[in-house]
Amino acid sequence: MLYLAFYFPPSRASGVYRARATANHFAGRGWDVTVCAAPLSFLHDVLGSVDTGLAATVDPRIRVERPALNQFVWEKDLRRYGRFRRNLPRTAQKLYHLGQRVGFPEHYASWGLAAVGRGLRLHRRRRFDAVLATGNPFASFAAAWLFGRLTGVPYVLDYRDSWTLDLFTNGPAFPQGHPAWRWERRVLQRSAGAVFVNEALREWHAGRYPGVADRMMVVPNGWDPDLTPAAEPSPTDRTRPLRFSYLGTVTRVQPIEELVAGFRLARAHGELADAQLRIHGHLGFFQSSPNDLLGRLGLAGADGSDGGVRYCGPVSKTEVAGVYEDSDVLVFLAGGSKYVTSGKIFEYMTTGRPIVSVHAPGIAAEEILADYPLWFKPRSLEPADVAQAMLLAAKAARGLDPGQRAAARRHADRYARDLVLAPLQERLRSLAGPRFAPHPADRGADPSGDPGREAAR
Template sequence: MDSKLGTKALKGVLMIAYHYPPVQVSSGLQRTLSFSRYLPDSGWQPLVLTACESAYPTISNDQLQDIPVSLNVQRAFSLDTARHFSFKGRYFNWMALPDRWISWLPFAVIAGLRMIRQERPSVIWSTYPLATAHLIGWVLHRLTGLPWIADFRDSMVDDVFPSPGIRRRVYQWVEKKAVESCDLAVFTTPGAVELYKQRYPHLFYDKWHIIPNGYNEEIFQEVEQQSVQPNEVGSPLILIHSGVLYPSERDPVAFFQAIAELKAKGQLSAQRLCIVLRATGHDELYSPLLKDAGIDDVVKLAPGMPYREALSEMIQADGLLIFQASSCNHQIPAKLYEYFRARRPILAFTDKQGDTAKALLEAGIKTVVALDDKDAIKAEFMHFIYALEEGTGSVVSKEKIDQYSRRSASKKLGELLDRICCEGK
């Protein structure tokens, strides 16, 4: 819903984000979309600068309804190097540095300058995971002198990403420019903040801030008001993983092996359990693995679906699964907070020392096991199944859920925007 505050009294913030409806991706786009909905409640009027539809590999109109009617959204021209400039699937590396949407840069800068001249925002905000978005923010910041918040979410560069080579060097250059030029740098987890404090020790500690991801209460309430079909008595338990399963960062191979051994011992069957991996983004890799392991009747690969349908599926599931490698200990999948709000039992395959595990433990969820430990997965998985069958699976309390609402996150961003304006006077 739109804010009740009059837009004429609000200060403006130019928000640069590649991921914005109608792009069809996992829960990552919800961060910018929610900020653009709720920032007016904190006295700020968003102006969204995003990419045109041709830049997106897939689109869906299901969340266009969530964009406030009064919102100024400018879609600058952009193409995808891999889809528009490749020949037989190949293209020169320099055409995709720092990423495949570098063509967005000149058109977005022109559109951004026009928006700044016409709307006179007080602050620029740009958001990763597209490095080009931070380049646009940096250029507009340099050209206009407006203060700039760089929303990194996760780290741009870590031990395994990007892989060694020119792309990694370009990412490091963009990251350094953004970190040293922006007025504030925002991340989603404590681990990411600590990583950057150590990486850039010469910068003031008050530059770094945390705004976690979250869930949208209004959309959850809307989904819950619709008819929800309970699972039939005697039907298999339904476990859901919703979203991309990266082969390196969320490798499910040890999980597949554990399921195969449990099935071979007669502890699991398609009559007892159905595991749905929704929109993995890598079905072509996982499909033969499931077939070779003989578990493609238990573990199902399913295509993406509209956002509200995905939330409904979470709510109706018997249990929810999270995968996160130890190399991503400073990250928390955005979907975790939607899992919290769905109030279904959660089983996490992740390092107990990482931020994902810490967020689960703080929320009262103790079903956490290492992603690559097959034997530990087997034991914890069966405990999880028994608890689901007995109705004793743990869920997050309402009191803990409330702190992760998107409205709460937008309020925190509003406070940072106010701080920048006060410091700039």
């Protein structure tokens, strides 16, 4: 399999965990997997951060290729400009944007083209049986389409994000006539399948592209047993202050102010007067992001803490189990609308801890959380409603018993990554041809209770 996944370890982008798990799952089911990923210079010099611990968890049988990327739009150091750009900067800018209009409308287009070239060279040595592309960036979709046109190898598109649908407004991401619409229709029409992380997204795309609807399926996100050990959580220590924890990247689209206001209102109640809200993770995806986000958290001070709110810094994916062990209540902070699931909730559920939602009502994640017995959902994002949900979660944390934890874990177990990825692996195996028998791990599997298989139907 040729796997086109720009964000792959050591990247720390939000979609990297699905990509890592997908590649590992296929390798574990007998596939020879080659990944085309982002160049390391982009991860280090442009994004400015990596997770080396996560890179160590990639199956050693996986081959990782890193095609080149034209970093024109990200290059800010004049000393690194080429001669043409140094002497004719405006002309260089115009030519770059012309290429975006007449070619593929994304800054990652050069990487997609380079990935096709790299894939063709590898294909000549040993033929690929199937291609899987994950977006964003969606240059991976265009690369899969072009590779398929040149070789006849079937390809499947994994929409871990939406391309032409704005998840935060529920409206179009591009104006009418933008080339992205034409490109999406083109790549979908020739695809052997398209995968979405929730039913709402599948339904929206099926309505827009009805000719491809019968090739669409849902493969939800899940949790990774190798990164999130399924240990029984220890009881809450009643002698210390309660700890509310958010673990994940903080972004500008999340209701940060509502979270902080709700928590501070909850602390006005005696039982939470000394409670702590701990923020674990990166602040944004770029080097310039932290200052603004610290201000929105009300943490302008150098020590990263104020009024019970504390920023604890980044955490490697390989160290998250310790954060959960040290938490009493988990905060699910999310932006977006009814199409947003977020991969974080699956990991949260494995802890058997109470979860408080802080997001707009009606997002797709609520479908996953609905049967989780320790979920506390405020009626709105008003601080008083958020505070009330936190109070109820705190009460549950103080009184948790083994039966409640076991029920919570049973719900989480349905979303173990190998279970939810099984239908996708079987779909690509069927595309590769009848000579490829099912892997022994998939023979006789019982699909009952498997949300990925149910969605695939």
